[in-house]
Amino acid sequence: MSEDIQDYYVDGNFITRERFKQTFLKNSFTRFIAYFIKIVFLKLVILINRLVKRQNKKFKYSVSFCCIFKNEARYFDEWIQYHLVTGVEHFYLYNNNSDDNYLEILQPYIEKGIVDLINWPFDHSQMLAYEDCYKKHKEDTNWLAFIDVDEFVCPLAIDNIQLWLESYENYPGVAIYWKQFGSNGKLKHDDNKLVIEQYTQCWPKPSVFTKMFCNMNFPISEFSNPHLISSKMFGLRIPPVNQFKNFTSFGINLRLPFQSTTIQINHYWGKAYDCFVESKINRSDVYHKNDIKMGQARKRLLRSHESMCTIQDYSIQRFLLYTKLRNNLN
Secondary structure (H helix, E strand, C coil), rough: CCCCCCEEECCCEEEEECCCCCCCCCCCCHHHHHHHHHHHHHHHHHHHHHHHHHCCCCEEEEEEEEEEECCCHHHHHHHHHHHHHHCEEEEEEEEECCCHHHHHHHHHHHCCCCEEEECCCCCCCCCHHHHHHHHCCCCCCEEEECCCCCCEECCCCCCCCCHHHHCCCCCCEEEEEEEEECCCCCCCCCCCCHHHHHHCEEECCCECCCEEEEEEECCCCCCCCCHHHHHHEEEEEEEECCCCCCCECCCCCCCCCHHHHHHEEEEECCCCCCCCCHHHHHHCCCCCCHHHHHHHHHHHHHHHHHHHCCEEEHHHHHHHHHHHHHHHHC
């Protein structure tokens, strides 16, 4: 991202902060022409694959998460329990040099076979951790999602992620958009309350940034971008579809007027101000190599991020009771 692009803006159905660079060969008109030509070809490839594909593999798990983390112990219990309530079965968690009490929190889940804990001491190696997980566990789980601890997958139309994914079985990957949540004006996070209970203030539209659910019936092409991971079909690189079953390509996020949102990722980016300082400024980054530069950029970005939080979204709180019951909270 350019240093001078620090403000968010509304672009159709989405919110972004990176304006597409217009050139003679890459203006909006030529991009859309190229996009529609490409998706006709991609839909043909998908159709041919459906006609000739072999029977799908048998997997141990339906939906699993891969996550690399550093010092996230205070949030883990809620994050795991919430996603167990919503249909996730297994978690591959990569510890990146944490020095908090993460093992104490995760040990019960490890003993129950819900969590595989992998020590991953390599700095700024998020994509390498993802690739390692894929290579070792691609035969174990039907869907492998690459998700962070500040991200909660929130189904809207139904209440189970597994059921939601059933209609995407013929696609190699599904990209789900972020819904960005703010601080609710809180200076300090309350550890006696859940994240999904404390933070309800959010952007009015989803961000163009996504996170991925990858179908392990198809090989992944490469690991270079945590927000968009392509797969292979007949040796061809196939981009993911979004939740509206429209391919994401050329920076285009297509949503037709009759298509309604059925799922979102609640991204609790900063939480209360003390959490923001701890996790976004003072903590080293598992992806970006220049921690100081990224911390400064995030501090400048906070004001515009907060200014976009103009509505309240309580949709995830329909899972609040059962997340609390699993957490043994009153």
